[in-house]
Amino acid sequence: MKHLLLLRRESRRQVVYDVLLWIVLGIFVTAMGPDPLRDLAAFGLVSVPKVALCAVAVVVGRRWPLAAVMLLLPLGPWRFTEGFATVDLTWLLPRRNVKILPLLATSPFIMWYAYLTGRRMVRTWPAAAVFCVITGFGVGTVLAMGGDLALWVSMVSALIGTYLVPYLLGLLRRRLLQQRRQARLSAEAQARLRERARIARDMHDSLGHDLALIAVRAAGLELAPGLDPGHVRAAGELRLAAADATERLRQIIGLLRDDSDGAPLAPVDEDVAELVRRAAASGMAIALDLAEGPVPGLARAVVQEGLTNAAKHAPGSAVRVSVTPHRVSVRNGPPRSRPLARSGGLGLAGLRERVRLAGGTLTAGSMGDGFELAVDLPRAGEEDPRRSGGERTPA
Incomplete structure (x- = not known):
């Protein structure tokens, strides 16, 4: 029952195609045999079994083309009277007209199924075994005809042209399609990795910043005078929960981030003044120095x-933000409470890559009793002052 289900066609179009293929193949086989109008008995004994054999080959050939090649073996190119070419081998043989690649009316169908065998079969050993059987059949045919050297030449060319070359073409086609499929899957995988990296960057830029501000608000409540001890404890728990969430977010970003992917060059839509205002509203003590002129794109x-x-590693400290057309710096003082997260995040590495691509220079380190993050960007027409390796274009 399982094999019968495998022989079912997926669509009516396939049924019509196979019926037409059998009709054409049957016509060619009939034309090769006795004339039914002159010798009906010979036609029934010779051509009718071959037509039935063709029907079986067409039925199984779509699913198992190698089986169709075996079924059509008696209809193979074993008549060496007509061929694709005729050559003169009098320098080697007494015979002048030797057929190269004998062709019969059924040869194109055999070539087609041999091609499908190479195109669809993954394993090669079944095809090699069948080719050995076909070779043995051809050797027996030549020996039965007398074993003339011209017959051997015709038989070998028939094996190569009818069976081997179509199979190798199908095999080549299958390999090319596999390579194309692998390239497509690789491109899709790269697209997924890029999307994961984008999600990681968005999570770091948005969620990480917001979690840090939540922790700052909680720390402010924890230090507020006159607050009930229970509320102070709740604020401390909220601060620790925000810090834990920030740490888990950092770990998730580490899983999603693709090191081979370039850092983004376009931040989300929010200007510096709005960003500072939102951070100050959360409880951070921030002073903003915004110079006149265009604001750098990386600001x-x-x-x-x-x-x-500053919110994670120096909670409660005073922060000063300075923005000029060619320099952006963020400096904070010493922390007033325990840091909310440990160091080792990916944000500074991603920012360093952005600055490098913009042709600027990033410096980050201790400054007095605090910490400063500064970015210097080249002016229009200037080279990178510290040769950071980025593009020599202004941000």
Whole structure:
């Protein structure tokens, strides 16, 4: 029952295609045999079994083309009277007209199923075994005809042209399609990795910053005078929960981040003033020095990274943000309470890559009793002052 289900066609189009294929093949087989109008008995004994054999080959050939090749073996190119080419081998043989690649009316169908065998079969040993059987059949045919050297030449060319070459073409086609499929899957995998990296960057830029501000608000409540002890304890638990969430977010970003993917060059839509205002509303003590002139495109990313680091590693400290057309810096004082998260995040590394691509220079380190994050960007037409390796274009 299982094998019968495998022989079912998936659509009516396949049924019509196979019926037409059998009809054409049957016509060719009939034309090769006795004339039914002159010798009906010979036609029934010779052509009718061959037509039935063709029907079986067509039925199983779509699923198992190698089986169709075996079934059509008696209809193979074993008549060496007509061929694709005729050559003169009098220098080697007494015979002048030797047929190269004998062709019969059924040869194109055999070639087609041999091609499908190479195209669809993954394992090669069944095809090799069948080819050995076909070779043995051809050797027996030549020996039965007398074993003339011209017959051997015709038989070998028939094996190569009718069976081997179509099979190798199908095999080549299958390999090419596999390579194309692998390239497509690789491109899809790269697209998924890029999307994961984008999600990681968005999570770090948005959620990480917001969690840090939540922790800052909780720390402010924890230090507020006159607050009930229970409320102070709840504020401390909220601060620790925000710190734990920030740490878990950092671990998730580490899993999602693709090191081979470039850092983004365009931050989310929020200017520096709005970012500072939102951070100050959360309880951070921030002073903003915003110079006149165009604001660098990386200013928002630099300020966000600096404020996030200050909120996590120096909670309660005073922060000063300075933005000029060619320099952005975020400086914070010493922390007033325990840091909310340990160091080792990926935000500073991603920001460093952004700055490098913009042709600027990033410096981050201790400054007095605090910490400063500063980015210097080249002026229009200037080279990278510290040769950071980025593109020599202004941000």
